[in-house]
Amino acid sequence: MNPKLQWLRNTMSSLDLQGLIISNPINIKYLTNIEAEGVLLLTRKENIYITDGRYIEHVHSILTLYDEIIVYDMNDVSKDDYENFFMFCENVGFEENYVTYAQYKEFIRKYKINNLVETEHIIEKQRMIKDRDEISNLTKACEITDNCFEYILTYIKPGMTEKQIADEIEEYYKQRTEGLSFETIVASGENTSKPHATPTNREIQENDIITIDMGCKVNGYCSDMTRTFFVGSVPEYIKPVYDLVLKNQIQTTEEMKDGVSTRLLTKMVENDFKLNGYDLIHSLGHGVGMEIHEAPYVSYRSDTQLKENMVVTNEPGIYVPGKFGVRIEDTVQITKFGCISLTKSEKNYIII
Amino acid sequence: MNPKLQWLRNTMSSLDLQGLIISNPINIKYLTNIEAEGVLLLTRKENIYITDGRYIEHVHSILTLYDEIIVYDMNDVSKDDYENFFMFCENVGFEENYVTYAQYKEFIRKYKINNLVETEHIIEKQRMIKDRDEISNLTKACEITDNCFEYILTYIKPGMTEKQIADEIEEYYKQRTEGLSFETIVASGENTSKPHATPTNREIQENDIITIDMGCKVNGYCSDMTRTFFVGSVPEYIKPVYDLVLKNQIQTTEEMKDGVSTRLLTKMVENDFKLNGYDLIHSLGHGVGMEIHEAPYVSYRSDTQLKENMVVTNEPGIYVPGKFGVRIEDTVQITKFGCISLTKSEKNYIII
Numbered sequence: 001m002n003p004k005l006q007w008l009r010n011t012m013s014s015l016d017l018q019g020l021i022i023s024n025p026i027n028i029k030y031l032t033n034i035e036a037e038g039v040l041l042l043t044r045k046e047n048i049y050i051t052d053g054r055y056i057e058h059v060h061s062i063l064t065l066y067d068e069i070i071v072y073d074m075n076d077v078s079k080d081d082y083e084n085f086f087m088f089c090e091n092v093g094f095e096e097n098y099v100t101y102a103q104y105k106e107f108i109r110k111y112k113i114n115n116l117v118e119t120e121h122i123i124e125k126q127r128m129i130k131d132r133d134e135i136s137n138l139t140k141a142c143e144i145t146d147n148c149f150e151y152i153l154t155y156i157k158p159g160m161t162e163k164q165i166a167d168e169i170e171e172y173y174k175q176r177t178e179g180l181s182f183e184t185i186v187a188s189g190e191n192t193s194k195p196h197a198t199p200t201n202r203e204i205q206e207n208d209i210i211t212i213d214m215g216c217k218v219n220g221y222c223s224d225m226t227r228t229f230f231v232g233s234v235p236e237y238i239k240p241v242y243d244l245v246l247k248n249q250i251q252t253t254e255e256m257k258d259g260v261s262t263r264l265l266t267k268m269v270e271n272d273f274k275l276n277g278y279d280l281i282h283s284l285g286h287g288v289g290m291e292i293h294e295a296p297y298v299s300y301r302s303d304t305q306l307k308e309n310m311v312v313t314n315e316p317g318i319y320v321p322g323k324f325g326v327r328i329e330d331t332v333q334i335t336k337f338g339c340i341s342l343t344k345s346e347k348n349y350i351i352i
Numbered sequence: 353m354n355p356k357l358q359w360l361r362n363t364m365s366s367l368d369l370q371g372l373i374i375s376n377p378i379n380i381k382y383l384t385n386i387e388a389e390g391v392l393l394l395t396r397k398e399n400i401y402i403t404d405g406r407y408i409e410h411v412h413s414i415l416t417l418y419d420e421i422i423v424y425d426m427n428d429v430s431k432d433d434y435e436n437f438f439m440f441c442e443n444v445g446f447e448e449n450y451v452t453y454a455q456y457k458e459f460i461r462k463y464k465i466n467n468l469v470e471t472e473h474i475i476e477k478q479r480m481i482k483d484r485d486e487i488s489n490l491t492k493a494c495e496i497t498d499n500c501f502e503y504i505l506t507y508i509k510p511g512m513t514e515k516q517i518a519d520e521i522e523e524y525y526k527q528r529t530e531g532l533s534f535e536t537i538v539a540s541g542e543n544t545s546k547p548h549a550t551p552t553n554r555e556i557q558e559n560d561i562i563t564i565d566m567g568c569k570v571n572g573y574c575s576d577m578t579r580t581f582f583v584g585s586v587p588e589y590i591k592p593v594y595d596l597v598l599k600n601q602i603q604t605t606e607e608m609k610d611g612v613s614t615r616l617l618t619k620m621v622e623n624d625f626k627l628n629g630y631d632l633i634h635s636l637g638h639g640v641g642m643e644i645h646e647a648p649y650v651s652y653r654s655d656t657q658l659k660e661n662m663v664v665t666n667e668p669g670i671y672v673p674g675k676f677g678v679r680i681e682d683t684v685q686i687t688k689f690g691c692i693s694l695t696k697s698e699k700n701y702i703i704i
Contacts, residue, residue, distance in 0.1 A: 053633070054548065096453040101446075102470070104453040118454070196406065281405075 001068045004031045004126075005047055011122055012042065018089035019043050020119070021107060024098040026290050027123040029220070032069060033062050040069075043085050050074050083112045093119040124295050128287055130309050134221060135333060138288065138311050141177065141216050141223035142331050142342035148172045148214065149227060149345045153352050158206050158231060162186040162199035165212070173216040181222035182292045185213035192228065192325040195282050195317060207232045209324050215292065215331075222292045224313050225343040226329035229350035241318050242326050244276055246347055248316045249328045252284065256332060256339040258308045262298040269316050270300065278318045285313040288331050310334045311342070353420045356383045356478075357399055363474055364394065364445065371395050371437070371444035372471070373459060375451050378642050379475040381572065384421060385414050392421075395437050402426050435464045445471040476647050480639055482661050486573060487685060490640065490663050493529065493568050493575035494683050494694035500524045500566065501579060501697045505704050510558050510583060514538040514551040517564070525568040533574035534644045537565035544580065544677040547634050547669060559584045561676050567644065567683075574644045576665050577695040578681035581702035593670050594678050596628055598699055600668045601680045604636065608684060608691040610660045614650040621668050622652065630670045637665040640683050662686045663694070 001009075008031065012020055022028055022040040028049075029035050036059055038051030047069045051059055059071050072081075086092050094107060096118040108116055130138065148169060155168055166184045173179055187197035188204050192211045204210065213226040228242065248269045255265060262284075270280040283299030288311050296304040298312055306312070312334065317327030328347055332339040353361075360383065364372055374380055374392040380401075381387050388411055390403030399421045403411055411423050424433075438444050446459060448470040460468055482490065500521060507520055518536045525531055539549035540556050544563045556562065565578040580594065600621045607617060614636075622632040635651030640663050648656040650664055658664070664686065669679030680699055684691040 094453075096457075099453055101448040101451055101453050101456040105448075 001047070002032070002066065005042070005067070005069075007126065008123070009042065011126075012093065015093070015119070015122075017091050017093045017117060017119070019086040019092035019113075021092065021094045021099075021111075022123065023103070024095050024123070027095070027098075027127075030123065030127055030290060032067060034059055035062075038074075041085055044089060046070055048072060048085065050077060082110045086111050086113055089113070091115045091117045093117050093122070095119060095123075097121060121295065127289055128295050128310050129307060130289060130311050130333075134289065135309065135311070137219040137221035138223065138331065138333070139342050141181070141218040141221055142225070142344075144173070144176055144216055144218065145214060145223040145225050146343055146345050148216070149212070149225065152212070153229070153350065156204060156210070156231075156352055158204050158208075160204050161201045162188055162191070162204075163201060165204075166199040169212070169214055176216075178217040178220070181215035181217045181224065185211065185226075187211045187325075190322055190324065193319045193321055193323055195319055195325065195327070204231060207235065209235070209238060209326075211325060211327055213327070213329065220290055222288050222290070223343065224288050224292060224329065224331050225345065226315060226317075226327045227345055227347075227350060228326045228328065229352060231352055233351060234349050238324060238326070240276075241278070241320070241324075242349065244273070244278070245316050245318055245326045245328055248272055249314060249330070249347065252314045252316065253330070253332065253339060253341065256306060256312070256314060256334060258306060258334060258336050260306045261303055262296060262306065263300050263303040265298060266300040273316075273318065280316065281319060282317065285315055285329075287312050306334045308334055308336050314339075353399070354384070354418060357394070357419070357421075359478065360475070361394065363478075367445070367471070367474070369443050369445045369469060369471070370441035371465075373444065373446045373451075373463075374475070375455070376447050376475070379447070379479075382475065382479055382642060384419060386411055387414075390426075393437055396441060398422055400424060400437065402429060434462045438463050438465055441465070443467045443469045445469050445474075447471060447475075449473060473647065479641055480647050480662050481659060482641065482663050482685075486641065487661065487663070489571040489573035490575065490683065490685070491694050493533070493570040493573055494577070494696075496525070496528055496568055496570065497566060497575040497577050498695055498697050500568070501564070501577065504564065505581070505702065508556060508562070508583075508704055510556050510560075512556050513553045514540055514543070514556075515553060517556075518551040521564070521566055528568075530569040530572070533567035533569045533576065537563065537578075539563045539677075542674055542676065545671045545673055545675055547671055547677065547679070556583060559587065561587070561590060561678075563677060563679055565679070565681065572642055574640050574642070575695065576640050576644060576681065576683050577697065578667060578669075578679045579697055579699075579702060580678045580680065581704060583704055585703060586701050590676060590678070592628075593630070593672070593676075594701070596625070596630070597668050597670055597678045597680055600624055601666060601682070601699065604666045604668065605682070605684065605691060605693065608658060608664070608666060608686060610658060610686060610688045612658045613655055614648060614658065615652050615655040617650060618652040625668075625670065632668065633671060634669065637667055637681075639664050658686045660686055660688050666691075 020042040036055035041048040050072045092113045166186045186199045188210045208231040211228045215224040266284045285298035287294040315329030319325035330341045330343045372394040388407035393400040402424045444465045518538045538551045540562045560583040563580045567576040618636045637650035639646040667681030671677035682693045682695045
């Protein structure tokens with residue numbers, strides 16, 4: 001059996017689950033490589049994937065005998081089949097954070113399940129720890145992001161609009177990867193004060209400040225990097241803020257390692273910002289993998305311990321409303337004794 | 353109070369609901385024009401929208417006193433406030449098809465609700481019937497789609513790839529509308545045999561068959577149109593299939609009107625296809641509005657009666673595996689005595 005399904009079966013037995021219904025397509029892709037509409041059932045003895053006619057061919061092309069997954073066309077599954085899948089299962093798990101209340105009731109009716117049990121993100125928790133292939137895809141996506149950023153620094157000229165720059169980044173990624181991992185942020189001038197700015201028709205000016213938050217997808221894995229940089233020169237009034245953000249980004253990089261609390265990291269940055277009269281208004285980071293935002297969340301609300309081979313962002317930012325903002329973000333891989341920045345672009349003042 | 357909220361309050365009292373929690377952002381936008389992350393509560397006496405700091409400014413810019421909606425920043429809402437919102441409400445409705453099982457349990461805990469009641473798509477059902485403004489936006493989106501199709505027929509030349517054509521359509525829409533209402537399908541040659549083909553690098557050839565399924569968004573409302581057409585000439589072996597699809601598309605247009613059963617319409621087309629040795633492998637149509645696919649669904653699985661001012665697609669198609677496919681689709685508005693095609697592009701053989 002494929003090792004991820006084997007792992008999941010072991011976890012199921014430790015949780016006293018005799019069956020499991022997996023509905024979240026990203027979790028299904030993680031476990032099986034299948035990208036389709038359907039549901040994955042782990043019954044007492046079998047792994048079953050139910051899909052419809054549109055996807056049967058694709059699914060068969062993905063799976064090997066080694067996966068030990070039986071594929072059904074939903075049109076061939078009878079009422080009795082559904083009732084038999086989980087027969088003699090005392091507890092059947094489901095994804096309560098993905099399944100709607102209406103689907104939950106439908107599961108009970110259709111599969112005749114006595115005890116449908118919440119599974120509290122078991123698969124998402126496993127997805128936090130990346131294996132060698134996953135790290136390799138993430139590394140590649142980050143490398144292309146560094147290259148794209150290097151290119152875009154030579155591309156940007158005063159007079160261009162934020163949108164134009166965002167389009168060029170998209171084009172660069174499209175030619176080399178599966179495309180954007182999220183909608184690129186290109187913010188200039190006072191627009192940099194909004195953490196989630198969308199590119200506008202504002203034209204880049206001499207002596208502008210520019211923030212770009214960008215990422216792409218390689219084999220389904222995302223990258224995420226932000227740099228704030230300058231046209232011509234760094235205005236004196238921005239320097240203290242830039243320096244403070246950079247200092248905290250470097251300090252976080254130094255502290256991120258196996259065993260460290262995400263809450264503590266966040267508090268550390270928050271306190272240093274406050275000492276200097278600023279706030280940390282968004283979380284310090286988030287996991288990156290098949291999704292651009294996934295567990296673990298690096299914020300004071302989540303108290304996770306970082307573990308070896310988690311991949312997370314480190315992205316402190318300060319925003320002065322209506323004036324400007326600075327954010328510096330890397331995607332980093334946690335190791336036993338520290339962390340490795342997978343994005344490696346320059347972090348000291350960048351002037352174009 | 354805004355008339356859509358007034359309508360919803362009337363519906364609530366007829367269903368014996370004293371409170372309602374609306375979570376689906378599209379339903380919230382429909383009712384209030386708000387586009388943000390948040391939740392809309394209809395309590396005994398008040399309409400309340402709870403969002404976070406990022407959206408407060410936007411929300412205030414959208415709402416007028418006339419809306420009678422009180423806006424809260426979620427950070428200012430206390431545990432007690434949550435418990436007070438639905439105090440003395442016997443039944444509180446929620447959107448069981450949108451809310452996850454985990455959120456459902458959280459609602460009960462947070463709002464201290466005794467009887468949380470499923471509401472069976474009440475808002476989606478109302479959204480099926482379009483008002484004058486909605487029809488006007490849908491008409492505009494369809495008109496631009498006709499223009500885009502006319503333009504693209506002059507643009508396509510042998511040697512171009514499917515992707516290149518899809519990109520040109522996206523560019524055309526981007527300059528005139530809010531952009532695509534769904535990812536454009538451009539399929540050529542044997543790729544037309546897949547109903548949901550994604551554009552590839554296949555180059556258009558002399559004597560090719562091409563299917564384009566396209567649509568844009570105007571003021572948040574979608575258009576949807578498909579045409580199958582030909583380079584140079586119509587191959588003789590395709591003509592009977594094209595004629596059969598067109599005959600059924602026209603017949604469906606003639607039969608679509610207030611009071612007609614969607615199941616019956618589908619059976620009519622299905623039977624004529626079968627008579628000729630083909631199958632109808634996807635539904636005959638779907639509602640179009642703020643979402644590209646919404647209620648009502650025109651298929652043999654859904655038995656809805658069409659009503660005046662519903663807007664649906666009419667899209668029979670035949671697919672010969674590995675060879676070719678033909679689909680002809682219009683977006684149409686249902687009237688008392690018939691229907692009006694909002695997309696008006698040529699349906700007889702189109703040769704470029």
